Amino acid sequence: MQIERIQFQMHGDSRGALIALEQERNVPFKIRRVYYLFGTKGGVHRGQHAHRHLSQLAVTLRGSVTFLLDDGSGPVHVVLDDPAQGLLLQRMVWHEMYDFSEDCVLMVLADHLYDPADYITDYDEFLREIDGGLRVEGMAACPGR
Amino acid sequence: MQIERIQFQMHGDSRGALIALEQERNVPFKIRRVYYLFGTKGGVHRGQHAHRHLSQLAVTLRGSVTFLLDDGSGPVHVVLDDPAQGLLLQRMVWHEMYDFSEDCVLMVLADHLYDPADYITDYDEFLREIDGGLRVEGMAACPGR
Numbered sequence: 001m002q003i004e005r006i007q008f009q010m011h012g013d014s015r016g017a018l019i020a021l022e023q024e025r026n027v028p029f030k031i032r033r034v035y036y037l038f039g040t041k042g043g044v045h046r047g048q049h050a051h052r053h054l055s056q057l058a059v060t061l062r063g064s065v066t067f068l069l070d071d072g073s074g075p076v077h078v079v080l081d082d083p084a085q086g087l088l089l090q091r092m093v094w095h096e097m098y099d100f101s102e103d104c105v106l107m108v109l110a111d112h113l114y115d116p117a118d119y120i121t122d123y124d125e126f127l128r129e130i131d132g133g134l135r136v137e138g139m140a141a142c143p144g145r
Numbered sequence: 146m147q148i149e150r151i152q153f154q155m156h157g158d159s160r161g162a163l164i165a166l167e168q169e170r171n172v173p174f175k176i177r178r179v180y181y182l183f184g185t186k187g188g189v190h191r192g193q194h195a196h197r198h199l200s201q202l203a204v205t206l207r208g209s210v211t212f213l214l215d216d217g218s219g220p221v222h223v224v225l226d227d228p229a230q231g232l233l234l235q236r237m238v239w240h241e242m243y244d245f246s247e248d249c250v251l252m253v254l255a256d257h258l259y260d261p262a263d264y265i266t267d268y269d270e271f272l273r274e275i276d277g278g279l280r281v282e283g284m285a286a287c288p289g290r
Contacts, residue, residue, distance in 0.1 A: 016185030016245070022178045022258050031176045033167045034254060036206055038228060040161030061181055061250045062207055083183060100161070105206045105250050109179060113167050 001071040003078055004088035006057065019084055021057075021109065028088070029055050029111035036061075036107045040100035047096045049121045052129070055111045056089040063104030070094040072130040080106075092133070094126050146216040148223055149233035151202065164229055166202075166254065173233070174200050174256035181206075181252045185245035192241045194266045197274070201234040201255045208249030215239040217275040225251075237278070239271050 008026060011018045023031045037046065047067075058067070064081035071093050079099075080087050089095055089108075097106065112118070120126045153171060156163045168176045182191065192212075203212070209226035216238050224244075225232050234240055234253075242251065257263070265271045 012184070014186065015189040016182060016191070018180060018182050020178060020180035020259060023176075025258065031168075031179060033165060034176060034179055034252075035163060035165040036228070036252070037161060037163050038206060039157070041159070044160040046161070061183060061252070062248070083181070103207070103248070107179075107181070107206070107252065113170065114165060 001069060001073055001076055001093070003069065003076060004090070006086040006088065008059075008084045008086065010084050017083070021059075021086070027057055027086075027109060029057075031109050031111070033110040033113055034107065035110070036105060037097075037100075038105045040065075040104060040106075042100070042102070044100065045096050045098045046100075048094075049119050050094045050126045051091050051118050052120065053091050053112065054115075054118055055091055057086045057109045058089055059083060059086045059107050059109075061105040061107050063101035064099070065097050065101070065104050065106055066099040068094075068096040068098070072127055092126075092130060094120075094123060146214060146218055146221055146238070148214065148221060149235070151231040151233065153204075153229045153231065155229050162228070166204075166231075172202055172231075172254060174202075176254050176256070178255040178258055179252065180255070181250060182242075182245075183250045185210075185249060185251075187245070187247070189245065190241050190243045191245075193239075194264050195239045195271045196234075196236050196263050197265065198236050199255055199257055199260075199263055200236055201253050202231045203234055203251060203253045204228060204231045206250040206252050208246035209244070210242050210246070210249050210251055211244040213239075213241040213243070217272060237271075237275060239265075239268060
């Protein structure tokens with residue numbers, strides 16, 4: 001699968017750093033929700049779901065974490081350890097986070113408010129919905145049906 | 146002046162913590178911009194301005210920082226050191242940040258995109274605009290003028 005990273009401009013000088021994320025500018029959606037994870041213990045896996053509709057952008061503001069991403073074609077592992085780099089989490093991508101550093105602060109911007117109905121937490125169900133989606137798209141692209 | 150803090154619910158367990166900020170729910174405005182400061186050197190003062198229109202919400206995701214807030218009635222100092230607590234920065238409040246801890250990650254949510262014309266960076270000008278605002282309000286409240 002294609003990994004989409006966004007590089008942010010670092011504003012700052014010897015006094016310190018500032019990075020600004022703006023909706024529909026360097027963030028490719030409207031920001032409606034911001035959440036952050038911290039104090040995550042070693043050995044913990046978080047995430048382990050996909051979203052039917054939600055788009056998200058993840059940034060490690062401090063420390064590092066590894067993402068497992070899977071659009072149905074198999075897992076890809078991505079290390080996120082740069083406050084100036086965002087990782088786009090598109091809809092219908094299974095994702096897990098692991099190998100949190102002790103000091104990791106992971107911030108995620110999302111384009112919708114929390115909706116439990118948008119979560120797919122079972123991997124087999126995720127694969128079924130991808131297959132279903134592809135079949136529907138295939139039919140829609142076939143004239144006369 | 147009145148200090149407005151917002152306490153956030155901490156979602157999490159022994160595996161780690163998660164806090165979610167949602168626009169027009171526990172954030173009292175639409176989130177259009179998110180910025181973060183990190184790597185700030187000791188002894189540095191940042192901010193040192195007021196906004197004519199912008200509303201903001203500041204949260205220290207890690208470490209601590211002290212805010213100086215002044216609505217024209219004199220400075221108030223507020224220590225921010227809790228990822229579950231937001232400090233509301235209303236329009237027309239002069240603010241400075243100082244005493245950043247070495248590990249401080251300060252995140253700020255804002256209700257508008259960056260607009261240099263919205264900044265007042267001169268304290269005397271800030272006081273003049275507050276006085277002007279009060280006088281205009283006073284005139285507007287006076288019928289027949």
